Amino acid sequence: DGGITQSPKYLFRKEGQNVTLSCEQNLNHDAMYWYRQDPGQGLRLIYYSQIVNDFQKGDIAEGYSVSREKKESFPLTVTSAQKNPTAFYLCATRTPQRDSTEAFFGQGTRLTVV
Amino acid sequence: AQSVAQPEDQVNVAEGNPLTVKCTYSVSGNPYLFWYVQYPNRGLQFLLKYITGDNLVKGSYGFEAEFNKSQTSFHLKKPSALVSDSALYFCAVRDGNDYKLSFGAGTTVTVRA
Numbered sequence: 001d002g003g004i005t006q007s008p009k010y011l012f013r014k015e016g017q018n019v020t021l022s023c024e025q026n027l028n029h030d031a032m033y034w035y036r037q038d039p040g041q042g043l044r045l046i047y048y049s050q051i052v053n054d055f056q057k058g059d060i061a062e063g064y065s066v067s068r069e070k071k072e073s074f075p076l077t078v079t080s081a082q083k084n085p086t087a088f089y090l091c092a093t094r095t096p097q098r099d100s101t102e103a104f105f106g107q108g109t110r111l112t113v114v
Numbered sequence: 115a116q117s118v119a120q121p122e123d124q125v126n127v128a129e130g131n132p133l134t135v136k137c138t139y140s141v142s143g144n145p146y147l148f149w150y151v152q153y154p155n156r157g158l159q160f161l162l163k164y165i166t167g168d169n170l171v172k173g174s175y176g177f178e179a180e181f182n183k184s185q186t187s188f189h190l191k192k193p194s195a196l197v198s199d200s201a202l203y204f205c206a207v208r209d210g211n212d213y214k215l216s217f218g219a220g221t222t223v224t225v226r227a
Contacts (some may be wrong), residue, residue: 042219100165105157
């Protein structure tokens with residue numbers, strides 16, 4: 001929230017299509033994260049990036065891809081290989097310059113497969 | 115590997131009564147612990163964190179949490195709950211030596227008037 005913009009807020013995708021979710025931040029944070037939220041399962045980590053041009057798989061990376069070409073941007077692509085993509089997706093950022101800092105979250109994108 | 119458990123899916127309390135939301139964690143290194151709150155169709159809002167020092171930490175909106183190393187717990191508390199505290203609460207943990215941030219499944223709190 002505040003300084004983290006996720007777009008669009010709602011997204012509809014046909015089966016078999018790739019779709020890209022945007023996450024932009026103006027907080028000058030190095031670390032960025034993508035989470036998926038499903039009812040009763042909490043937040044599950046998809047990918048995270050510590051710095052530009054570097055990212056790591058989280059717990060549920062299969063069917064997703066990311067890039068980190070700019071510090072401000074960390075787009076998430078949901079590919080056709082993701083079997084159940086309908087979910088609420090949250091982007092977060094953190095500044096590890098002070099290692100104890102908390103993460104800040106965007107307002108989320110709700111993706112629905114139709 | 116690190117993990118967080120929130121054993122209660124739901125917590126129901128009457129307004130004015132104490133509120134407790136439970137959290138236990140597992141990390142290999144030093145735990146950095148966080149509590150967040152989420153309102154419907156919104157992102158998460160930070161409430162408080164434990165990094166080091168006093169085991170009782172105070173945060174936003176009158177919430178506090180107690181870190182217990184021997185029980186690997188970090189329970190969220192509020193002495194007198196409000197109806198407006200009704201929301202979804204998440205506990206999170208990070209190993210101090212890593213960037214990965216892991217969340218629990220969440221606990222839905224309902225405070226009745």
